[in-house]
Amino acid sequence: xxxxxLFEQIKKKRSFLCVGLxxxxxxxxxxxxKSSYLLFEFNKKIIxxxxxxxxxxxxNLAFYEAEGINGLKQLGETVSYIRNNYPxxxxxxxxxxGDIGNTSQLYADAFFKxxxxxxxxxxxxxxxxxxxxxxxxxxxxVILLALTSNLSASDFQLIxxxxxxxxxxxxxxxxxxxxxxxxxxxxxxxxxxxxxxxxVRKHIPDHFLLIPGVGAQGGSLSDVAKYGINxxxxxxxxxxxxxxxxxxxxxxxxxxxxKAKKMQQEMEELLKSFSLI
Amino acid sequence: xxxxxLFEQIKKKRSFLCVGLxxxxxxxxxxxxKSSYLLFEFNKKIIxxxxxxxxxxxxNLAFYEAEGINGLKQLGETVSYIRNNYPxxxxxxxxxxGDIGNTSQLYADAFFKxxxxxxxxxxxxxxxxxxxxxxxxxxxxVILLALTSNLSASDFQLIxxxxxxxxxxxxxxxxxxxxxxxxxxxxxxxxxxxxxxxxVRKHIPDHFLLIPGVGAQGGSLSDVAKYGINxxxxxxxxxxxxxxxxxxxxxxxxxxxxKAKKMQQEMEELLKSFSLI
Numbered sequence: 001x002x003x004x005x006l007f008e009q010i011k012k013k014r015s016f017l018c019v020g021l022x023x024x025x026x027x028x029x030x031x032x033x034k035s036s037y038l039l040f041e042f043n044k045k046i047i048x049x050x051x052x053x054x055x056x057x058x059x060n061l062a063f064y065e066a067e068g069i070n071g072l073k074q075l076g077e078t079v080s081y082i083r084n085n086y087p088x089x090x091x092x093x094x095x096x097x098g099d100i101g102n103t104s105q106l107y108a109d110a111f112f113k114x115x116x117x118x119x120x121x122x123x124x125x126x127x128x129x130x131x132x133x134x135x136x137x138x139x140x141x142v143i144l145l146a147l148t149s150n151l152s153a154s155d156f157q158l159i160x161x162x163x164x165x166x167x168x169x170x171x172x173x174x175x176x177x178x179x180x181x182x183x184x185x186x187x188x189x190x191x192x193x194x195x196x197x198x199x200v201r202k203h204i205p206d207h208f209l210l211i212p213g214v215g216a217q218g219g220s221l222s223d224v225a226k227y228g229i230n231x232x233x234x235x236x237x238x239x240x241x242x243x244x245x246x247x248x249x250x251x252x253x254x255x256x257x258x259k260a261k262k263m264q265q266e267m268e269e270l271l272k273s274f275s276l277i
Numbered sequence: 278x279x280x281x282x283l284f285e286q287i288k289k290k291r292s293f294l295c296v297g298l299x300x301x302x303x304x305x306x307x308x309x310x311k312s313s314y315l316l317f318e319f320n321k322k323i324i325x326x327x328x329x330x331x332x333x334x335x336x337n338l339a340f341y342e343a344e345g346i347n348g349l350k351q352l353g354e355t356v357s358y359i360r361n362n363y364p365x366x367x368x369x370x371x372x373x374x375g376d377i378g379n380t381s382q383l384y385a386d387a388f389f390k391x392x393x394x395x396x397x398x399x400x401x402x403x404x405x406x407x408x409x410x411x412x413x414x415x416x417x418x419v420i421l422l423a424l425t426s427n428l429s430a431s432d433f434q435l436i437x438x439x440x441x442x443x444x445x446x447x448x449x450x451x452x453x454x455x456x457x458x459x460x461x462x463x464x465x466x467x468x469x470x471x472x473x474x475x476x477v478r479k480h481i482p483d484h485f486l487l488i489p490g491v492g493a494q495g496g497s498l499s500d501v502a503k504y505g506i507n508x509x510x511x512x513x514x515x516x517x518x519x520x521x522x523x524x525x526x527x528x529x530x531x532x533x534x535x536k537a538k539k540m541q542q543e544m545e546e547l548l549k550s551f552s553l554i
Contacts, residue, residue, distance in 0.1 A: 022380070062376060066383035068391050069346055069353075076346075096376050098400055099339060100427040103299070106343035114345050123375055123400040125422055127429025145402055150377040152404025155452055160439040168436065168445070175432055 001090060001118060001139060002183040003208060007232040009055045009088055011277050015264040016233050018056035018092065018210065020240025021046065021078065022063050029250045039067065040074035042252075044081055046244050049257035051086045053264035056236050058092040058210075079115055090118045090236075092143065092210070098123035098130045105133040112137045119143050121188060121210070124172045128179055135180040142185055146172050146200065149190025149213030173203040182206045189228070191219025191237070197227035205230060211237045221263070225270040233276055239263060278367060278395060278416060279460040280485060284509040286332045286365055288554050291545040293510050294537060295333035295369065295487065297517025298323065298355065299340050306527045316344065317351035319529075321358055323521050326534035330541035333367040333513050334359055335487075356392055367395045367513075369420065369487070375400035375407050382410040389414045396420050398465060398487070401449045405456055412457040419462055423449050423477065426467025426490030450480040459483045466505070468496025468514070474504035482507060488514045498540070502547040510553055516540060 001009075010016050023039045023046075035041055047057065064075035082091055093111045097120065098104070111117045112134070119141035122131055134142045147157055147169040157169040166174060173187060182204075189200050191213035200209065209228055213219040214237050221237060228235055243263070247255030271277045278286075287293050300316045300323075312318055324334065341352035359368055370388045374397065375381070388394045389411070396418035399408055411419045424434055424446040434446040443451060450464060459481075466477050468490035477486065486505055490496040491514050498514060505512055520540070524532030548554045 024383070060376070060380055062374075062380045062383040062387070065387040066391070068387070069349055072346055072349060094376075096400070096403075097339075097373065099337070099371075099373050100425070103337055103339045106301070106339040110339070110342040110345070114343070123373070123402045125400045125402045125433060126425050126427055127432030127434070129427050129429040148377070148403050150403055150406050152406040155404030156402060156445065156449065157404070159436075159445065159448060162437040162439040162442065165439065168433065171436060172433065 003232055006055070006090060006208065009090070010233045010271070013053065013055050013264070014268040014271060014277055015053055015055055016235045016237055016267050016271075017054045017260060017263050018058050018236045018238040019046070019050050019054045019243055019260060020094070020212070020238050021057055021059040021244065022240040023244065024063055025067070027245055027248070029248060029252060031250055036070065037074060039064065039071060040077045040081075043074070043078045045253035046256050047082060047086070049253040050243065050260040051089065053257075053260040054089065056090040056092055057082055058094050058238055060094040060240075076115060079117060083116060093117040093120040096121050096123050096145065098126050100126070101129045101133060104130050108134045108137060112140045119186070121145065124176060128176070131176070131179055135184055140184065142180065143210050144172065144176055144185065144187050146187040147189045147193055147196060149192045149219070153190065170199060170203055173200065177204050177207065182208070186210050186236070188212065191224050194219060194223035194227050197224065201228065201230070206232070206234070208234050208236060211235060214239055221266055222270065225274065229270070229274050229276075233271065237267070280509055283332070283367060283485065286367070287510045287548070290330065290332050290541070291548060291554055292330050292332055292541040293512045293514055293544055293548075294331045294540050295335050295513045295515040296323070296327050296331045296520055296537060297371070297489070297515050298334055298336040298521065299517040300336075300521065301340055302344070304522055304525070306525060306529060308527055313347065314351060316341065316348060317354045317358075320351070320355045322530040323533050324359060324363070326530040327520065327537040328363045328366065330534075330537040331366065333369055335369040335371050335515055337371040337517075353392060356394060360393060370394040370397040373398050373400050373422065375403050377403070378406045378410060381407050385411045385414060389417045396463070398422065401453060405453070408453070408456055412461055417461065419457065420487050421449065421453055421462065421464050423464040424466045424470060424473060426469045426496070430467065447476060447480055450477065454481050454484065459485070463487050463513070465489065468501050471496060471500035471504050474501065478505065478507070483509070483511070485511050485513060488512060491516055498543055499547065502551065506547070506551050506553075510548065514544070
């Protein structure tokens with residue numbers, strides 16, 4: 001899938017929603033907890049309820065690794081379930097990996113060949129040669145951390161470069177934007193800092209952004225669109241907890257569907273107001 | 278294990294060697310390749326051959342994730358094998374993780390509780406709150422990337438901070454050194470840049486460093502000691518490929534043992550020359 005094809009999906013669904021599958025056993029309805037395949041069973045219901053309203057799913061690896069081998073099996077099943085039932089939906093491994101070249105090649109094989117994800121999140125700290133093995137896969141994407149949504153993001157990401165005055169997250173954008181292209185590279189920019197999207201768009205007007213932090217972390221969807229939208233939309237807005245834990249009873253999937261639909265409707269209005277649909 | 282206990286192991290073994298278990302099927306002796314539990318069988322032989330000469334093992338997660346569920350089972354078996362047979366050896370998960378707080382907590386559980394690693398490598402890019410959940414585990418360590426051994430390390434790690442002239446890797450040391458203590462925090466500093474250890478030691482004179490890049494990547498052991506050693510040694514020097522792939526025949530374990538012993542003997546001389554043993 002390239003950027004234009006992703007934009008086609010956004011127009012078709014009238015949505016730029018990504019649902020984060022941060023599935024944690026202790027947060028699931030207690031009457032489900034007898035199953036040993038609980039993460040997958042929960043995900044399957046969430047996916048069926050939200051698929052009409054979303055263009056992407058983003059399982060976070062930590063939630064599956066925390067359950068060991070059984071958790072990782074269920075991650076694999078989740079990816080296969082999406083691929084087989086909703087083949088046009090973009091699947092992101094939120095893994096935040098990054099290692100030297102020969103090691104990155106193995107991570108690329110693990111996520112793109114063995115598991116068939118469309119994209120993976122990566123830390124830029126170690127530089128270009130840690131990202132290149134992922135970019136060598138056709139039709140797959142890397143999503144580099146630029147400005148994250150957590151409080152401590154300011155520890156290093158806002159440091160100003162003495163040579164040119166760019167903040168570290170801006171330097172990451174500026175340096176890395178030529179490693180790949182707008183058809184295989186996105187950036188993570190937290191919604192909690194929506195006004196900084198103006199600075200982001202100066203460096204990368206055309207690239208897609210993956211925006212966490214809307215919902216549970218407090219960011220505003222209309223601000224994200226105001227400062228970040230471009231001619232191909234250029235946004236995937238992620239919501240995890242606000243959707244998948246919208247209701248803690250066994251009706252969780254219905255509540256998740258309602259919440260996802262509500263976000264899709266807000267996104268449809270925004271896409272219309274920017275004349276993209 | 279705290280820093281003093283690690284130093285006691287170093288004195289006992291007369292070695293500060295860490296063996297990297299970057300085990301890759303295509304590099305293993307062809308007559309072993311019929312086994313479906315090859316990674317573990319290879320590791321077991323490498324461990325038995327090198328344990329007398331090493332104070333730490335460091336499996337890199339990518340090599341196991343690349344083999345899917347079966348690879349991760351063998352990682353677990355490898356950790357258990359070291360723990361059960363060589364209980365004093367320090368075990369590092371080279372995972373280079375880093376995510377927001379609630380997610381980091383799950384990674385901490387996965388690596389420290391489910392798998393019983395002693396330490397994990399982390400990327401500092403997202404800041405303090407991504408590291409804290411790991412530090413809350415007693416007797417466990419975080420190993421933060423500071424200056425890595427790959428060519429592209431200079432893309433971002435050498436950027437100078439406009440506010441104080443510190444390079445990014447120095448700022449990482451300076452900012453993060455108070456998050457934990459010298460008893461639960463180490464730093465990755467590549468041996469390919471041994472003279473930069475002088476700058477590193479200005480910021481963190483007492484912390485342990487994990488030094489990759491000796492051997493296959495070209496760094497010199499005597500330079501590392503010259504610029505980096507401290508009163509508790511303060512060094513774990515990692516060698517992966519140069520030891521575990523010292524010989525590609527079925528006698529690989531004997532060759533690995535010989536190579537590890539040779540490094541241990543060099544380290545013993547260095548420890549003596551700095552009057553640490």
